[in-house]
Amino acid sequence: MAGNDWINSYLEAILDVGPGIDEAKSSLLLRERGRFSPTRYFVEEVVSRFDETDLHRSWARAQATRSPQERNTRLENMCWRIWNLARQKKQLEGDEAQRMAKRRLERERGRREAVADMSEDLSEGEKGDVVSDLSAHGESNRGRLPRISSVDTMEAWASQQKGKKLYIVLISLHGLIRGENMELGRDSDTGGQVKYVVELARALGSMPGVYRVDLLTRQVSSPEVDWSYGEPTEMLPTRDSEGFINEMGESSGAYIVRIPFGPKDKYIPKELLWPHIPEFVDGALNHIIQMSKVLGEQIGNGNPVWPVAIHGHYADAGDSAALLSGALNVPMLFTGHSLGRDKMEQLLRQGRLSRDEINATYKIMRRIEAEELSLDASEIVITSTRQEIEEQWRLYDGFDPILERKLRARIRRNVSCYGRFMPRMVVIPPGMEFHHIIPHDGDMDTETEANEDGKSSYPPIWAEIMRFFSNPRKPMILALARPDPKKNLTTLVKAFGECRPLRELANLTLIMGNRDNIDEMSGTSASVLLSILKLIDKYDLYGQVAYPKHHTQSDVPDIYRLAAKTKGVFINPAFIEPFGLTLIEAAAHGLPMVATKNGGPVDIQRVLDNGLLVDPHDQQSIADALLKLVANKHLWAKCRANGLKNIHLFSWPEHCKTYLSKIASCKPRQPRWLRNDDDDDENSESDSPSDSLRDIQDISLNLKFSFDVDKNERGENAEDRKSKLENAVLTWSKGVARSAQKTDKGEQNSNAGKFPALRRRKHIFVIAVDCDSSSGLSESVKKIFQALEKERSEGSIGFILATSFNISDIRSFLNSEVLNPTDFDAFICNSGGDLYYSSFHSEDNPFVVDLYYHSHIEYRWGGEGLRKTLVRWAASITDKKGEKEHIVVEDEEASADYCYSFKVQKPEVVPPVKEVRKLMRIQALRCHVVYCQNGSKINVVPVLASRSQALRYLYLRWGMELSKVVVFVGESGDTDYEGLLGGVHKSVVLSGVCSSASTQLHSNRTCPLTDVVFYDSPNIIRTSEGFSSSDLRASLEELRVLKGT
DSSP: OOHHHHHHHHHHHHHHHHOOOGGHHHHHHHHHHTTOOHHHHHHHHHHHHHHHHHHHHHEEEETTTTOOHHHHHHHHHHHHHHEEEEEHHHHHHHHHHHHHHHHHHOOOOHHHHHHHHHHOEEEEEEEEEEEEEEEEETTTTTSSOOOOOOOHHHHHHHHHHOOOOEEEEEEESSSSOOOOOOTTTTTSSSSSSHHHHHHHHHHHTTTEEEEEEEEEEOOOOTSSSSSGGGSSSEOOOSSOOOTHHHHHHOEEEEEEEOOOOOOOOOOOGGGOOGGGGGHHHHHHHHHHHHHHHHHHHSSSSSSOOOSSEEEEEEHHHHHHHHHHHHHHHHOEEEOOOOOOOOOHHHHHHHHHSSSHHHHHHOOOOOOOHHHHHHHHSEEEEEEEEEHIIIIGGGGTOOOOOOHHHHHHHHHTOOOOTTTTTOOOOEEEEOOOOOTTTTOOOHHHGGOOOOOOTOOOOHHHHHHHHTTTOSSSOOOEEEEEEOOGGGHHHHHHHHHHHHHHHHHHOOOEEOOOOOOGGGGOOOOHHHHHHHHHHHHHTTTTTTTTEEESSOOGGGGGHHHHHHHHTTTTTTEESSSSBBBBBHHHHHTTOOOOOEEEETTTHHHHHHHOOOEEEOOOOOOOHHHHHHHHHHHHHHHHHHHHHHHHHGGGGHHHHHHHHHHHHHHHSOOOOOGGSSSHHHHHHHHSSOOOOHHHHHHHHHHHTTSTTTSSTTTTTOSSHHHHHHHHHHHHHHHHHHHHHHHHHHOGGGGGGGGGGOSSSGOOSSSSEEOOOOOOSSHHHHHHHHHEEEEHHHHHTTOEEEEEEEEOOOOOHHHHHHHTTOOOGGGGEEEEEEGGGGEEESSSSSOOOOOEOHHHHHHHHHHTTOHHHHHHHHHHHHHHHHHHTEEEOOSSEEEEEOOOBBBEEEEEGGGGGGGOOOHHHHHHHHOOOOOEEEEEGGGGGEEEEETTOOHHHHHHHHHHHOOGGGGGEEEEEEOOTTTTGGGGTSSSSSSEEEESSSTTHHHHHHHTSSGGGGGGTTTTTTEEEEEEETTOHHHHHHHHHHTSSSSOO
């Protein structure tokens, strides 16, 4: 019953406060803004500290002592409600434990299946369940970094970079980004990440071998913010290499490039940016293509200079970078900064918000899906510490440290991974500017304490600190952290107070932010500060501990310098420290360190070797480490020297050197038709695409393509025939590409002969209506053709059919509707897995496959290993459901090289698409799973392939302007439907068409469709129910695609 006494005391305190717990949510918001709610504090104490049986007992007691007094009634009601709150919290904790247990089982099952597929016996290097012997997951960590002169290292490295002229693209979307006078802390979106990406771009722009760096962000032209955020371009001058830009070239250096997307006159938080990302991707794609051409004229001998990498920062930019990486076929890098799954786990543990409330507030599921896609697409994931890898990234379906280790071991042994891929995790700590820091030798006695005027020459902050001490010359133990329970400052004060030798030898300085009045501080901060003041009084530490009320950012270097002059020590005793930037700052000023062994300080100590690591929960360990460093002058001097010697490893040049070396290790990727092949060019007799087309005709254009070849035919003739065909088409494609590059404005009159036909169209209309039968598609096509009959006859417009059908289905559909293949300029089929063009050169086979498109989308395609896993998954559904007949069956006839198709017999019992994607990711198989035709078919294509990405490919390949594209879709569609609605193209939603697919395929989405599509966009228009061809034309006139009559 002792617990009940505490409960009763807390309940009485709640009644004394006044406001009821009805205001729980509002009080939480107030507390987050810096105000404290005692009511919420006591409620949390009751719920988190006591069992529900004790709470029920308190309620029963309150009910038994019921009286007509208002206070007793309130007490009874409050007991009941808090008891129910505790029960709900317990239920949530139970559900969370079950979810985590299920996740562990799924991960272990997926790992076992993946290892079983990789049938070779595991070597000793592949065994075990830890990754502690590998740094950055694949890189040796057995020895410390070589300690050689930073200047010598950089000079040697710079000489190796001569001749390189790299183009790098960085992306950071949210917040307010500019080069100077950054408004850090203006809001939650404008913080450390903004400073990091700007400094990274600036530093990369000044590195040898880097010609240009573009930092892409959002253009904000709003009266709410400064006009500078609306400037399209801002140059970032280098800090320490003036004149370097002029030596390189007119477009070289680092730039902030602002892409307009989202509301034009409004600054919005990052949670509301998600539906606008496709618009950014299209705008960024246009900028990169244009810049590549400009750089090609300057440094590429007329050939476009493609980005060597695209680097996304945070989940929103990662999602954008993945789409751009797929559209451009260039390597992608990703830095999470903070991760959605980790945040969601923390919020769920707090029990204040349900999963639905978390998602509604933070759009957390959309963010997590973006991070999963970033893992799918990234060559390299850059982290600040190993803790981020081992405790945060391992929460994701797409990354398993154990399976990653096995895959790396197989890669090193040149053994097949059976289509499985993991991004490479690399630890590169953030860079810092050290050129302005000058470590001082000597002690306090060597400083002149007064200038000629008799005034102190010390910085003002020194006097502010030293006034606390009875003997300010003693070594100073310095802690610099906000008064937060996680920073563990109370344990530090206890350790200092209870160690008499340490008190006699040193002083303690606590820089705990700024304050005017403790009563005006947030509740948590005030509580920590009051606890520290009580400890100072308890141990009688007056004259030995300093805790100044105010300091500025410019005072911080002087504080470090004061501690170094007294031969003091810097300490970070936090329970967990993700990185530890203050440790690097302290080392740069010559201060040895004592730091927590949890998190980033482990990596810092491994590199700097300038201090000791301690268990933050062990008070005695903290005291012993501090005493050892302060009392042992030889050890102090050694740690100081090590820190100053190795600190350059955390400088921006060193960061960029490591960064660029990791980029160099990526396999170069770019569009295949842009690759230089001098031998082929020199030996080519003609640049004309017509000659190559005649070569195709000589082989015979009616050669059987993949849709005509007998699936059972495996003889050499079939393979030879296929090889000849592919070579001929590649030759044709190369000729077309060269011809396109040579075409200038003076050749516009010859456009009528261009192939494919979409190159000469003013507008392109994409029919992407997803019906479960060809009859529904047929009706939509007829109405669209009728609405545009005039423009069709003039030849000014073209059509593309984008569908989940394969080319055989398309051919059958055209025949059944008496349509000519040349009515369409291109066919995006197999949900984006294949691309064909129509051709007038053969009546029997008027379809020409774009094999360059296959090379464009094949990144991380799992091939046969993926197919076997999918077949096994299909069989497992039948077993789980206890069905006699197969529910999902492989459709070998409909499958293609880059699309595995499955027939679904009972769509209502098949798991949602997100479960299949999750299963593939757990097994390190990267793919895009699409449920099609109202759930009766499943297509699995490469991870960065889709119908919307195919449209971007056509823009890249043939210059088809996306702003001149109109996409017709139904009310719903396949599970890749959402990608067709965003971007700079126009979209027409056909009301009443494909409406049944909404409940069948989209009811169990990862995140709401409204988090993906901005339906209020002026580029999206909806027709009326039962629309006619004239209604369609009116809609196109409203979109200003057609002129009104």
